[in-house]
Amino acid sequence: AQSVTQPDIHITVSEGASLELRCNYSYGATPYLFWYVQSPGQGLQLLLKYFSGDTLVQGIKGFEAEFKRSQSSFNLRKPSVHWSDAAEYFCAVGAAGYALNFGKGTSLLVTP
């Protein structure tokens, strides 16, 4: 069965500091992996996705993620966080065109 674990419920980082959000997945086949961001009261916006190929994927807003099959991980990173990055971040796994399984989300707080 598919599942996604985001171990960190809340993360606080200082503005300008680097960020890494963790995501571990369980999937029987080659996974399609996604990171979405949700600002308060808003829908989900795609940050980046991995279907195949280069395991380091670049997304919008300066985010990147690395697929590591051996660790069943797809961690999200950003070298320098901005106050506007404060939001809820969701990792998801599934076959493209089919329903996604989402993690519980990580809430990011950015301090001055």
Next chain:
Amino acid sequence: DAGVIQSPRHEVTEMGQEVTLRCKPISGHNSLFWYRQTMMRGLELLIYFNNNVPIDDSGMPEDRFSAKMPNASFSTLKIQPSEPRDSAVYFCASTIQRDTQYFGPGTRLTVL
């Protein structure tokens, strides 16, 4: 291009009333998904359609919930009768097969 459109954005109703949520997918997309987001359960799939046909409705909580997609540009999610535990944010998402799901802004439902 317009994104996924959902209406209403907010709905407050009393227990026992019928609630209908509406979704217009992105033009040309052939798969549509209904998700529900709660604090306790996170984001969970309710049902999805492919080419207007329901493919997986295993996430529909019970017979009080029903969903239809009469044509490629419109879908409804109906709750009858509604209960306080149905209070949540309901998201609609659409995709072209084998591509990213794009989410609408959601409908925040409150059942008193």
